[in-house]
Amino acid sequence: MSRRASSRSYLDRLTPALRETFHGLIDWYRRHARDLPWRRTRDPYRIWVAEVMLQQTRVDQAGPYYERFLRAFPTVEALAAASLDDVLRCWEGLGYYARARNLHRAARQLVAEHGGRLPTTYEALRRLPGVGPYTAAAVASIAFGEPRAVLDGNVIRVLTRVLAVADDARASATRRALQEVADALISDEEPGTFNQALMELGATVCTPVQPRCNDCPLREVCRARAMGDPTAFPVQTPRASVPHYEVALGLLFNEEGAVLIQRRPEDGLLGGLWEFPGGKREPGESLEAACARELHEELGVRVAVGPCLATVRHAYTHFRVTLYAFPCTLLEGVPRSRAGLPLRWVPLNELDHYAFPRANRRLIELLKQRRLQPDLFGQNPVR
DNA sequence: GAGACGTGGGT
DNA sequence: TACCCAAGTCT
Numbered sequence: 001m002s003r004r005a006s007s008r009s010y011l012d013r014l015t016p017a018l019r020e021t022f023h024g025l026i027d028w029y030r031r032h033a034r035d036l037p038w039r040r041t042r043d044p045y046r047i048w049v050a051e052v053m054l055q056q057t058r059v060d061q062a063g064p065y066y067e068r069f070l071r072a073f074p075t076v077e078a079l080a081a082a083s084l085d086d087v088l089r090c091w092e093g094l095g096y097y098a099r100a101r102n103l104h105r106a107a108r109q110l111v112a113e114h115g116g117r118l119p120t121t122y123e124a125l126r127r128l129p130g131v132g133p134y135t136a137a138a139v140a141s142i143a144f145g146e147p148r149a150v151l152d153g154n155v156i157r158v159l160t161r162v163l164a165v166a167d168d169a170r171a172s173a174t175r176r177a178l179q180e181v182a183d184a185l186i187s188d189e190e191p192g193t194f195n196q197a198l199m200e201l202g203a204t205v206c207t208p209v210q211p212r213c214n215d216c217p218l219r220e221v222c223r224a225r226a227m228g229d230p231t232a233f234p235v236q237t238p239r240a241s242v243p244h245y246e247v248a249l250g251l252l253f254n255e256e257g258a259v260l261i262q263r264r265p266e267d268g269l270l271g272g273l274w275e276f277p278g279g280k281r282e283p284g285e286s287l288e289a290a291c292a293r294e295l296h297e298e299l300g301v302r303v304a305v306g307p308c309l310a311t312v313r314h315a316y317t318h319f320r321v322t323l324y325a326f327p328c329t330l331l332e333g334v335p336r337s338r339a340g341l342p343l344r345w346v347p348l349n350e351l352d353h354y355a356f357p358r359a360n361r362r363l364i365e366l367l368k369q370r371r372l373q374p375d376l377f378g379q380n381p382v383r
Numbered sequence: 384g385a386g387a388c389g390t391g392g393g394t
Numbered sequence: 395t396a397c398c399c400a401a402g403t404c405t
Contacts, residue, residue, distance in 0.1 A: 056389085056399090058400050059401080061400085098387095102404095132403045150401075200401095208398080271388095317390090
């Protein structure tokens with residue numbers, strides 16, 4: 001079963017009949033393609049934005065963001081001229097915020113060095129921050145007609161099923177061999193359409209669960225279907241379970257009723273987004289103590305911690321958190337970020353002007369609902 | 384190469 | 395509830 005990684009290949013499974021059937025995907029696509037916003041444009045910038053938004057993101061979720069983002073930043077120049085905060089605010093809720101930071105950085109790079117135009121080749125696109133093999137192939141083929149095969153989750157699923165690939169689909173040797181197959185199949189006349197056809201098939205017919213094999217144009221040549229259980233492919237190793245953290249957040253109000261927020265470092269998790277100060281509870285520590293300790297460590301102040309006002313649970317990719325929000329009263333000191341992060345006092349009705357992580361935003365919504373019960377805030381009036 | 388990096392929907 | 399995962403990229 002296992003071969004030397006350097007020699008792994010599935011090209012010998014590409015029979016003439018199978019190649020012919022794959023070629024028919026372009027016609028299938030013309031009849032079944034969904035009408036999606038980014039399929040109505042030839043503008044390379046718009047196609048680029050769409051492909052970045054679609055990384056690890058469902059079409060239904062990206063759709064509204066795509067429209068809104070391009071209204072706000074209709075051109076490379078407009079995106080380059082915007083502040084990162086404005087870009088992140090537009091991206092809030094879409095996740096993987098490095099995509100927005102890289103898009104912004106790449107736009108500035110293009111304006112500074114490339115006349116604000118997108119590169120027209122795979123190799124040149126690949127050099128832009130946030131543009132990996134998938135995005136470079138997608139933009140090069142769809143916007144510029146370059147025959148470069150995309151290999152995304154959809155294509156991997158379709159190919160491993162049709163060819164009954166029993167190797168771990170996440171292994172790099174398998175990826176390379178599948179890329180080789182996709183390169184061998186792609187249409188030289190309509191590479192962009194072929195790429196989208198293969199992805200569309202994976203997204204709408206050859207789905208992870210309950211694939212619609214009876215509607216599949218590849219059903220006659222699909223080895224997985226012949227074997228009886230298409231969902232046995234792609235073969236992947238199960239993920240490890242994720243840790244769960246408890247995080248105490250401090251709601252520190254000033255005399256005007258504004259609350260203190262701080263901006264996260266621009267690299268790493270949720271980079272560049274704003275949040276309430278706080279941090280993880282340590283073993284044997286109460287949540288209230290964790291809140292006071294974190295505010296002391298981060299802001300150099302001593303606070304009295306009131307009763308918990310709200311909790312939010314949230315699942316990230318590789319861990320899980322529960323947020324606990326505590327109203328805090330300043331006892332000693334003036335808040336200053338020890339890490340040199342930007343701090344700001346913000347009236348509750350202006351929190352919408354800042355990009356927050358989803359879990360923080362849900363917390364804000366809960367607190368707004370309780371504005372009519374000022375006693376909940378104890379000695380910290382909301383108004 | 385393995386792990387970091389978000390979020391929402393489906394089962 | 396808990397787990398899976400979706401048009402990936404970076405380090």
